[in-house]
Amino acid sequence: MNAKRFTLLFLALAGILLLSACTTSSATGSNWPGLAADAQTAYLSDGAMIYAVRLRDGAELWRYPEKADSKKSFYATPVLLADGRMVIGSAGTDHCLYVIDTTQVAADTNTPDSTCIFAGSKDRWIASPLVVENTVYAPNNDGTLYVVDLTSGELLWSLEIGQGGHLWSTPTTDGAMLYLSSLDHNVYAINIESRKVAWTADLSGSVVSTPALSADGKTLYVGSLASKVFALNAADGSILWEAKTQKWVWGAPLVDGDAVYAADLDGQLYALDAATGKIAWNSKPADAITGSPLLMGDQIIVTTESGGVYTYDRQGKRGWDAAIQGKLYTTPVQAGDLLLVAPLSNGAEFYMTALDLDGTVRWPFKPE
Amino acid sequence: MWEFFISLFVNTLLWIYDNIGHNFGLAIILFTILIRVITWPLNASQMKGAQGMQELQNDKEWQEIQKKYAKDREKLAQEQMRIYKEKGINPFGSCLPTLIQFPIIIGLYQSITRALASTPLGLLQMGRSLFPFQSVESIIPINSQFLWMDLGRPESVTVLGFAIPTLAIIVGVTTYIQSKLTMPASTNPNDQTAAMSSSMAITMPLMLFWFALTFASGLSVYFITSNLLGIVQYAMMGKANWRNLLPGGNKQNPPARKK
Numbered sequence: 001m002n003a004k005r006f007t008l009l010f011l012a013l014a015g016i017l018l019l020s021a022c023t024t025s026s027a028t029g030s031n032w033p034g035l036a037a038d039a040q041t042a043y044l045s046d047g048a049m050i051y052a053v054r055l056r057d058g059a060e061l062w063r064y065p066e067k068a069d070s071k072k073s074f075y076a077t078p079v080l081l082a083d084g085r086m087v088i089g090s091a092g093t094d095h096c097l098y099v100i101d102t103t104q105v106a107a108d109t110n111t112p113d114s115t116c117i118f119a120g121s122k123d124r125w126i127a128s129p130l131v132v133e134n135t136v137y138a139p140n141n142d143g144t145l146y147v148v149d150l151t152s153g154e155l156l157w158s159l160e161i162g163q164g165g166h167l168w169s170t171p172t173t174d175g176a177m178l179y180l181s182s183l184d185h186n187v188y189a190i191n192i193e194s195r196k197v198a199w200t201a202d203l204s205g206s207v208v209s210t211p212a213l214s215a216d217g218k219t220l221y222v223g224s225l226a227s228k229v230f231a232l233n234a235a236d237g238s239i240l241w242e243a244k245t246q247k248w249v250w251g252a253p254l255v256d257g258d259a260v261y262a263a264d265l266d267g268q269l270y271a272l273d274a275a276t277g278k279i280a281w282n283s284k285p286a287d288a289i290t291g292s293p294l295l296m297g298d299q300i301i302v303t304t305e306s307g308g309v310y311t312y313d314r315q316g317k318r319g320w321d322a323a324i325q326g327k328l329y330t331t332p333v334q335a336g337d338l339l340l341v342a343p344l345s346n347g348a349e350f351y352m353t354a355l356d357l358d359g360t361v362r363w364p365f366k367p368e
Numbered sequence: 369m370w371e372f373f374i375s376l377f378v379n380t381l382l383w384i385y386d387n388i389g390h391n392f393g394l395a396i397i398l399f400t401i402l403i404r405v406i407t408w409p410l411n412a413s414q415m416k417g418a419q420g421m422q423e424l425q426n427d428k429e430w431q432e433i434q435k436k437y438a439k440d441r442e443k444l445a446q447e448q449m450r451i452y453k454e455k456g457i458n459p460f461g462s463c464l465p466t467l468i469q470f471p472i473i474i475g476l477y478q479s480i481t482r483a484l485a486s487t488p489l490g491l492l493q494m495g496r497s498l499f500p501f502q503s504v505e506s507i508i509p510i511n512s513q514f515l516w517m518d519l520g521r522p523e524s525v526t527v528l529g530f531a532i533p534t535l536a537i538i539v540g541v542t543t544y545i546q547s548k549l550t551m552p553a554s555t556n557p558n559d560q561t562a563a564m565s566s567s568m569a570i571t572m573p574l575m576l577f578w579f580a581l582t583f584a585s586g587l588s589v590y591f592i593t594s595n596l597l598g599i600v601q602y603a604m605m606g607k608a609n610w611r612n613l614l615p616g617g618n619k620q621n622p623p624a625r626k627k
Contacts, residue, residue, distance in 0.1 A: 030487060030490075032489055126487065185505075204505055
């Protein structure tokens with residue numbers, strides 16, 4: 001009987017341990033990292049920590065917070081301001097929108113000054129905010145767009161979008177309107193002055209990426225989980241054309257003159273005619289592509305789930321490629337003459353890798 | 369294998385969700401009923417096994433061999449096995465359903481968090497778990513709200529500034545009630561089965577209370593539904609020992625019931 005009791009208690013403890021192993025994903029979820037760079041520094045938001053990495057040699061400059069805090073979690077792409085401050089929302093349970101001053105790093109802790117300017121949302125911050133002058137437009141997972149004063153943190157206004165569907169992407173703007181996509185299948189145009197929804201476009205599938213605005217501001221290009229790329233009239237939200245893809249379109253399309261580049265989870269990269277949506281060419285370099293295509297010089301760059309970095313010219317001819325250990329979901333970032341890629345850190349040897357423009361590894365980064 | 373198990377759970381949950389008006393809480397309740405129906409024979413076997421073991425503790429021959437072979441464990445084990453065989457009792461019969469509960473709980477927990485997909489990576493994984501017959505466009509986004517709860521997060525209700533984990537309390541109470549109802553009454557002071565049941569009646573509610581406090585409230589909905597269904601099942605089989613809910617109620621045997 002003692003053995004039986006021991007067995008039951010052992011099973012109970014094993015159950016606790018197995019469930020405990022999943023606690024992090026329950027409370028805050030896990031995700032791929034956010035990546036941004038200015039002229040000198042790359043910034044990587046990778047869950048518990050944000051790392052600042054010197055572009056010259058890949059050395060770690062600082063990290064935030066000083067020690068991991070179970071309430072804080074960062075996966076959104078850091079928004080870098082001209083004055084050296086960074087705005088980023090926490091995907092943790094603190095629900096804080098932080099302003100981090102990267103120019104004020106404490107010598108003893110090697111951590112920058114930070115302020116939680118706003119913590120009034122009901123849920124976490126998955127999306128990066130859009131910052132225009134002194135105003136922060138921050139979409140939250142609770143389905144509300146919060147508009148906050150950057151300096152004081154005062155809530156200027158807020159708008160519940162649709163039926164409160166999750167907002168996972170940064171809005172884009174032409175100065176007068178905000179264009180915001182939602183998991184509730186819709187793209188919303190919000191008049192900044194009237195603070196009201198001007199139009200709604202139903203794309204028949206969740207939208208997880210930022211709408212891309214054409215250079216003339218007349219057309220929005222959006223990919224959706226309905227496995228389609230849409231062109232919308234920015235004035236009224238009417239669908240100008242739609243192009244079918246093999247699988248979900250996750251990343252935001254790239255607009256390049258008369259062409260629109262979009263990629264899907266099948267691993268296809270499509271070059272579409274911006275006016276008609278007709279496929280000019282498509283290519284499948286490897287497996288799933290979640291990041292947006294990146295235009296770097298004359299090269300279009302995509303990264304794949306299996307860790308591949310692939311380049312194309314505008315006619316669809318393959319250029320160099322490189323292999324990174326780890327899963328690449330994050331959109332690659334150009335930093336001067338470097339290409340930065342950041343794999344899912346869980347299972348990867350390095351958290352970030354800088355490549356030269358010919359695909360040669362300049363440096364890999366791993367936190368100390 | 370485990371991945372297929374999780375995918376099966378996720379798809380069953382989401383299929384129910386998609387066909388009952390996108391109510392994830394109701395989907396968990398119906399899913400729990402389904403699990404209970406599937407494991408009904410196992411639970412019945414557990415009850416039968418526990419009952420048999422309990423009766424054995426009061427059996428004279430059993431008590432005699434305990435005394436007679438107290439110092440010869442090998443012989444005692446042989447005699448115990450003989451009696452098990454003679455009386456048609458499977459000594460592990462009461463353990464198996466408990467063993468099965470753990471993978472179900474762990475699988476359900478992982479399925480709930482995967483189905484609710486709280487991050488882009490979670491949504492990507494959930495999308496890949498879906499079987500081809502599922503209408504992805506219709507399912508996503510998942511509505512995680514049920515009554516006052518967000519099923520993907522631990523639950524609490526704020527009263528006068530204090531966060532009260534109501535669901536965790538209900539989980540603890542219903543688990544305690546279920547454990548007490550199924551606890552066999554005993555007249556034998558040396559009855560180890562009764563002692564173990566008594567110990568488990570305290571341990572299990574505390575453990576599940578902690579689970580409910582820490583993990584997604586969808587899991588609490590499963591626990592509560594499962595406990596209530598368990599109580600109903602015990603009552604239907606005439607095994608519920610209602611006297612145990614009263615102080616000192618487990619000192620006597622319950623009135624004779626159909627076994």
